[in-house]
Amino acid sequence: IPVVWSPVTREHQPRHEVWVGVPTVGTEVPERVDAILAALAEHPLHEAVPHDDELLEVVHDGDLLAFLEGASAAWAAGPYEELVGQDRVVPYFFPTPALLAGMEPHPATALHAQTGEHCYDTMTLVGPGTWAAARAAVDVALTAVDLVVEGARTAYALCRPPGHHVTPRGYGGSCYLNNAAVAAEALRDAGHERVAVVDVDAHHGNGTQAVFWERADVLYGSLHVDPGAGWFPHVFGHADEVGGGAGEGATRNLPLAEGAGDEPWVAAVEDLAGWVSDAGCTALVVSLGVDAAGVDPESPLQVTDAGFAAAGRVLGGRGLPSVLVQEGGYDLGSMGAAVAAYLGGHGE
Numbered sequence: 001i002p003v004v005w006s007p008v009t010r011e012h013q014p015r016h017e018v019w020v021g022v023p024t025v026g027t028e029v030p031e032r033v034d035a036i037l038a039a040l041a042e043h044p045l046h047e048a049v050p051h052d053d054e055l056l057e058v059v060h061d062g063d064l065l066a067f068l069e070g071a072s073a074a075w076a077a078g079p080y081e082e083l084v085g086q087d088r089v090v091p092y093f094f095p096t097p098a099l100l101a102g103m104e105p106h107p108a109t110a111l112h113a114q115t116g117e118h119c120y121d122t123m124t125l126v127g128p129g130t131w132a133a134a135r136a137a138v139d140v141a142l143t144a145v146d147l148v149v150e151g152a153r154t155a156y157a158l159c160r161p162p163g164h165h166v167t168p169r170g171y172g173g174s175c176y177l178n179n180a181a182v183a184a185e186a187l188r189d190a191g192h193e194r195v196a197v198v199d200v201d202a203h204h205g206n207g208t209q210a211v212f213w214e215r216a217d218v219l220y221g222s223l224h225v226d227p228g229a230g231w232f233p234h235v236f237g238h239a240d241e242v243g244g245g246a247g248e249g250a251t252r253n254l255p256l257a258e259g260a261g262d263e264p265w266v267a268a269v270e271d272l273a274g275w276v277s278d279a280g281c282t283a284l285v286v287s288l289g290v291d292a293a294g295v296d297p298e299s300p301l302q303v304t305d306a307g308f309a310a311a312g313r314v315l316g317g318r319g320l321p322s323v324l325v326q327e328g329g330y331d332l333g334s335m336g337a338a339v340a341a342y343l344g345g346h347g348e
């Protein structure tokens with residue numbers, strides 16, 4: 001299986017995230033790239049090729065892209081480092097519907113207030129290398145799509161930072177640009193009339209769901225720890241979310257109980273794989289987070305490497321051209337093996 005990566009993806013260094021008001025050590029670190037590369041050494045390595053912004057702009061609003069591209073330089077030009085002693089852009093003010101109360105707000109002028117117009121949590125900081133890395137991750141995903149369009153049955157995109165929490169207008173959840181959504185659009189452009197995104201990350205991919213919510217041509221199916229039990233992204237990922245308008249029925253969510261292990265997890269993957277086949281999808285994007293692993297610090301699911309391999313066999317067994325896009329997975333000592341197990345199951 002071709003493994004696509006870019007050294008530029010290492011340039012995003014979150015340093016810390018703010019969780020319930022407290023700076024905690026960031027878990028979405030550059031060392032994740034090296035942990036995965038080491039575990040996939042037997043697969044052929046391809047460096048990502050630059051792609052233009054066309055599909056980036058199909059998935060994301062121009063306002064979000066402009067903000068992310070310029071935020072770090074604007075922060076550096078402002079008084080922030082002397083005020084707060086750090087070079088990371090952190091949101092603090094969020095113009096939520098509760099504030100707006102139906103009125104049309106003026107645009108915020110202060111950078112630290114603008115941030116909350118685009119970012120919806122306090123854990124997803126922007127630093128000097130964030131834009132370059134996030135943009136490189138999109139090139140990684142698009143290069144993997146190219147390989148599949150040229151005839152590879154499966155290609156793996158070592159995207160980092162991850163992307164599935166990014167909506168058309170907003171970023172969060174350690175994600176800045178939605179790599180999987182861009183890959184799905186590229187497969188559509190290559191002639192696949194119906195594409196499926198199956199998201200096995202431990203968290204619901206609210207961003208990808210938002211991108212395709214009203215679309216019948218891109219299915220989105222996810223299994224994840226139940227947000228109703230208190231898990232990120234909290235307000236989305238419940239079973240009654242099935243898409244809207246023309247996309248009604250083209251979204252599925254299978255929330256799992258805290259502590260769920262291989263048996264219910266692989267059964268949910270089987271359910272989504274059957275759904276994707278029955279719908280006549282001709283290409284597959286897998287949002288391949290491995291944070292459902294038992295040892296992972298960010299989720300209470302208890303999936304083993306045997307479970308990841310079984311999921312790969314189930315989804316790969318459908319025989320569809322497949323682009324595997326890395327999402328979460330934070331235990332540096334085991335995440336590479338989990339990715340390798342999935343790839344071994346999915347097959348070339």
Ligand code: SP5
Pocket residue numbers: 019024123162163164165173174175201203232289291297298327328329
């Ligand atoms: C792509 C992805 O997997 N994003 C995950 C975002 C969820 N982050 C939630 C963080 C909650 C606080 N984490 C503190 C660690 C406690 N063990």
Ligand code: ZN
Pocket residue numbers: 201202203289291327328329
């Ligand atoms: Zn996750």
